Amino acid sequence: MEKLNVYAAIIGGGASGLMCACVAKRxxxxxxxxxxxxxxxxxxxxxxxxxSRCNLTNLDACSDNYHTSFNDGINFLLKNYPPSKVIEYFNKLGLVCKEDADNRVYPLSRQASAVLSVLRNELKRRNVDExxxxxxxNISQNNGLYTIRCSDKIIxxxxxxxxxxxxxNYAQKVIGDTFLVSKSIGHKINTLSPSLCPIKVTSKVIKSLKGIRAQGKVTALINGKKVKSEYGEIQFGADCLSGICVFNLSREVNRNKKAQIIVELLPDYSLEEIKAMIKNRIALTENDSVQELFTGLFHKNIGIAILKDSKVDTSKTANSLSDSEICAIANTIFEWKFDAIPSNDFxxxxxxxxxxxxxxxxxxTFESKKAKNVYLCGEVIDVDGDCGGxxxxxxxxxGMCVGEQL
Ligand SMILES: Cc1cc2nc3c(=O)[nH]c(=O)nc-3n(C[C@H](O)[C@H](O)[C@H](O)COP(=O)(O)OP(=O)(O)OC[C@H]3O[C@@H](n4cnc5c(N)ncnc54)[C@H](O)[C@@H]3O)c2cc1C
Structure with missing residues (x-):
């Protein structure tokens, strides 16, 4: 077993650990x-x-973007280490950044590898060993020093x-409990669930929509109550809804038992306006198949799926639709409901x-209250943010904050 003596050991070489090492070594x-x-x-x-473009921060970051049991820590970071400070630090390392129209910040080169390279170059220049x-x-304390037991070393x-x-563990080769080390010094781990991911749904029509994208509004309905809405591009998968707007609802869905997603394909229209629109389209399409009712408005498969979910016979002609069928179609377009399946798949x-x-x-300081001279940074803490940097x-x-404590 190899033995090593160091001043500071940073466990985990992800975004937070690498940044912490750069700041601490300087x-x-x-x-x-x-x-x-x-x-x-x-x-x-x-x-x-x-x-692979790395949305490394967001100029609009504020406490509302975070879900956490560590609000004081988030507020401290936003005040003392805001996005401008992160960008400034990366600039000093040679990374040129540029924000998009939504204030999401990326490397100018749009290459995530550039972000990793500037951090690793700094570590190499300053002789930090990876x-x-x-x-x-696990880690344990003895006479003010920590013993860190690794697979093949004791540090x-x-x-x-x-x-x-x-x-x-997306993209990683080694998987296992990332909270073991925190548990070894007595930390409590708040309930874990996956977030910023597609939402699986049960629906007879979803398979026919695979690969289709549409603009609209999505809302998470938890135990019958609307809890969060987002606008954007909705991506339909073979058994799921996806896209950034859907990702942002996944935390609510996965942390609850009974959830539905409401898709609004015409969020700017009232139910009455949608009904009137359908009637106008019937006058236009006359004897055409009802399947042509939405040609020019929605993707053909979306139109057919709406008809099926509204329990309309798709072999009918448009002008043979009854008033109650028109109402059913309008209701589906107004609020298309999908039963969501809460997931524990990370x-x-x-x-x-x-x-x-x-x-x-x-x-x-981000020092552990369980063990002096032990600090925590990054996603190991009960903090998850919205999509967008x-x-x-x-x-x-x-990582910067902890680096400055070492
Ligand atoms: C596909 C994808 C896209 C994303 N896109 C964005 C984006 O554009 N913008 C954004 O803001 N966020 C994005 N995120 C989220 C963001 O990448 C993470 O929040 C961030 O990387 C977390 O950094 P971290 O250092 O806390 O953890 P990690 O990056 O997970 O690093 C932790 C490291 O610790 C190591 N480790 C764990 N346990 C041990 C152990 N016992 N011993 C030694 N090593 C250990 C792991 O192997 C890992 O390398 C994305 C995430 C994914 C998966």
């Missing part, structure tokens, strides 16, 4: 700082983020950072809801 150039990463290389999740294929099993460190991420989730209980972390903003800013 402050402590003569002290040995190592990153312990269980996978065969660091930063894999950064590479796949934002469709020890990959090194899984930490002694004065300061420890837990940056082990969430339960979602394989397609971008983030994990839940994690180390925020009440057990000092909000001004908010999760990396949290990972990078909490």
């Amino acid at each position: 402050r402590n150039p003569d002290k040995k700082i190592v990153i312990l990463e269980r996978d065969n290389r660091v930063g894999k999740k950064i590479l796949v983020s934002g469709n 020890l990959c294929d090194t899984e930490v099993q 002694t460190a004065k300061k420890v950072v837990i940056a082990t991420g969430g339960k979602n 394989s397609s989730a971008q983030v994990t809801c839940g994690g180390v209980n925020g009440n057990e972390i000092d909000p001004n 908010f999760n990396l903003q949290f990972a990078f800013s909490s």
Whole structure:
């Protein structure tokens, strides 16, 4: 068993751990700082983020974008390590950033690999060792020093950072409980569930819609109550609804037992306006098949699926629709309901809801209240953000904050 003595060990080489190491080493150039990463290389999740373009922060980040038991910590970060500070730091490392029309910030090159490269170059310049294929099993304290047990090493460190991420192991080779290390020092892990992922639905028509995209509004209906709505591009899958607007509802759905998604394909129209529109289209299409009723308005398969979900015989002509059938079609277009299946599958989730209980972390230093000189940063903490750069903003800013404590 190899033995190593270091000043600080950062467990986890993701966005938060890498940022923490860069900031800490600049402050402590003569002290040995190592990153312990269980996978065969660091930063894999950064590479796949934002469709490999890496939406690294969002200029509009505010506390409303976060769901957490650590509100004080979020507010501290937004005040002291806002998006401008993250961008400024990346600029210093040579990364040129550019925001899009929605204030989402990306590297100018639109390459996630550029974000990882500037961080790793800085670590190389400052002699921070990345020890990959090194899984930490637990940590324990003895006479003010920490013993870190890994698969093939024992490391002694004065300061420890837990940056082990969430339960979602997207793009990673090694899978296992990322909360083991936090548990080993007595932290409570708040209930975990997948977030920012497609939502599975039970529906007879969904298969026929696979691959179709439509603009609209989606609303999560939990136990019959509308809890959250989003606008944007809805992507239909063989058994699910997807797209950023749907991702943003997935946390509500997956944390509840009974959920429905309402799709509004014409969110700017009232029910009466939709009825009138259908009547006008019947006057236009006359003897045509009812399947042509929506030609020029919706994708053909969406039109047919709406008719089927409204229990209309699709072999009819448009002008033979009864008043009650017109009402049923209008109701479906107005609020098309899909029964959602809450999921515990993390394989397609971008983030994990839940994690180390925020009440057990000092909000001004991110030091664990369970163990002195142990700090936490990134998704291992019970913080999950909306889609749009908010999760990396949290990972990078909490990494910076902890780096400055070392
Ligand atoms: C497909 C995808 C796209 C995304 N796109 C975006 C986006 O565009 N914008 C955005 O803001 N967010 C995005 N996210 C979310 C964002 O990537 C994460 O929130 C962020 O990377 C979390 O960083 P982290 O350092 O906390 O955790 P991670 O990046 O998960 O890093 C944790 C590291 O710790 C290691 N580890 C775990 N346990 C141990 C152990 N016991 N010993 C040693 N090492 C260990 C893991 O292997 C991992 O490398 C995306 C996520 C995914 C999956």
